[in-house]
Amino acid sequence: MYSIFRNIANSNAPSISSERWSGWRMAKAILLLGVPLIVGELGSIAQQFADTMMVGQYGTPELSASGFVNNVFNLVIFFLLGFSYSTTPIVGSFFGRKQMDDAGRTLKESIAANLLVSLVVCGLMLLLYANIALLHQPEELLPLIKPYFLIVLSSMPFLAVFNSLKQFSDGVGDTKTPMWIMLWGNVANIVLNFILIFGISLPLFGFTLRLPALGLNGAGLATLISRVMMLVVLGWLIVRARRYEPFRNGFKKQMTRLRFFHVTKVGLPISLQLCLESSSFNIAAVMMGWLGRSEEHTSELQS
Numbered sequence: 207m208y209s210i211f212r213n214i215a216n217s218n219a220p221s222i223s224s225e226r227w228s229g230w231r232m233a234k235a236i237l238l239l240g241v242p243l244i245v246g247e248l249g250s251i252a253q254q255f256a257d258t259m260m261v262g263q264y265g266t267p268e269l270s271a272s273g274f275v276n277n278v279f280n281l282v283i284f285f286l287l288g289f290s291y292s293t294t295p296i297v298g299s300f301f302g303r304k305q306m307d308d309a310g311r312t313l314k315e316s317i318a319a320n321l322l323v324s325l326v327v328c329g330l331m332l333l334l335y336a337n338i339a340l341l342h343q344p345e346e347l348l349p350l351i352k353p354y355f356l357i358v359l360s361s362m363p364f365l366a367v368f369n370s371l372k373q374f375s376d377g378v379g380d381t382k383t384p385m386w387i388m389l390w391g392n393v394a395n396i397v398l399n400f401i402l403i404f405g406i407s408l409p410l411f412g413f414t415l416r417l418p419a420l421g422l423n424g425a426g427l428a429t430l431i432s433r434v435m436m437l438v439v440l441g442w443l444i445v446r447a448r449r450y451e452p453f454r455n456g457f458k459k460q461m462t463r464l465r466f467f468h469v470t471k472v473g474l475p476i477s478l479q480l481c482l483e484s485s486s487f488n489i490a491a492v493m494m495g496w497l498g499r500s501e502e503h504t505s506e507l508q509s
Contacts, residue, residue, distance in 0.1 A: 242385035243376065249388040253395055253432075257425050260399045268422040271350035274343055278334075279358050282327055284484050286362065288477030290320055290369035292469050297377030309378065310456025312469070313444075316370045318461060319469045324366035331359050350422055357426030361433045368437040371444060378453070383443060391436040398428035 254276060262269040293316040300309040335355055343351060372384040400406075401417060402424030408415045420427065444450045 239376075239379065239381050242381035245385050245389070249385070249392050253392050253429070256392065256396050257399065257429065260396075260403055261422060261425050264403050264419075264421050267347060268350060270344075271347045271354060272422055272425065274341075274347070275351055275355050275358060278355075279362075280484060281481055282331065282362060283365070284480040285327065285477045286320070286324055286366045287369055288480035289323055289470075289473035290316070290366070290373045291476045292316070292473030293320075293370055293373035294377040296469065296472065297374050301378045306452040307456030307459065309374075310453030311459045311461065312456075312465065313370070313374045313453065314457050314459075315461050315466045315469050316374065317367055319466060319473070320366040320370040321363060323470075323473075324363045328359055328362055331362075335359070354422050354426045357423060357430055361426075361430040364430075364433045364437050368433065368440060371437070371440045375440070375444070378450075380449060384440060387436050387440050390439075391432045394435055395428050395432035398431055399425055402428050 257272065257276075258269070261272045293312065297309045297312050297316075300306070300312060335352070338348070338351065338355070372388075375381065375384050402420050403422075404424075405419035406417050445454075
């Protein structure tokens with residue numbers, strides 16, 4: 207599996223050239239860069255859709271609980287995603303000027319900034335968890351909501367660092383590698399969902415290996431494991447793939463406070479914008495829980 211991703215990472219991608227480009231060449235380059243970005247974003251939506259469908263087959267209360275937690279964390283995901291968007295233009299500007307060391311150091315600063323922001327957000331979400339009763343969700347759903355909330359929360363730092371690595375890859379013109387990693391991550395998430403949500407029995411060397419059905423918590427663990435896997439694979443490729451070798455010297459250099467805050471300054475407005483664009487629907491979905499479990503269940507199916 208690693209060799210497949212390594213070959214993708216080392217494959218040719220649109221490069222910067224001083225030659226005059228025709229309209230067709232420019233359109234082709236945009237498509238080569240843009241289509242993987244679209245597929246990657248659809249992959250994020252497909253992961254949540256798969257979780258909803260499989261949890262819904264397990265039970266209605268679990269679906270309602272997952273709907274509440276997912277809508278709360280959608281705001282966090284959009285915030286972290288928007289913050290990571292600052293990496294692409296900064297890295298892209300250095301890459302276009304052939305300043306590979308600066309691009310590599312920007313990756314280091316981006317990872318630090320995204321990880322720090324994710325930890326701050328996790329701290330705020332823990333405060334929300336401690337006062338989750340204030341959101342007035344049905345009492346019978348709270349035993350399902352609380353453990354699932356913590357499992358999904360634990361995946362946020364891994365997602366934030368993955369976003370940073372992905373935006374760096376996009377900034378240097380390698381949009382295919384993150385796309386394939388996200389697609390394979392979705393496949394892994396679906397397989398893990400099936401195993402962890404419903405349980406499985408496997409004959410193994412004369413014994414039967416039985417994994418219990420974990421229900422909603424199984425879906426959360428599948429999401430956590432798949433996000434860790436995506437981070438490890440993309441990080442390994444950036445460390446080992448030949449395509450990323452020119453940036454490794456810059457990554458070893460010490461971070462600067464000025465450029466660290468520059469990444470933060472560019473990322474925060476984008477993250478707030480994405481949150482505002484999605485907040486009305488997510489807040490409305492949380493408010494559906496005030497009406498009752500059946501209404502929240504219907505809202506999750508519609509989302």
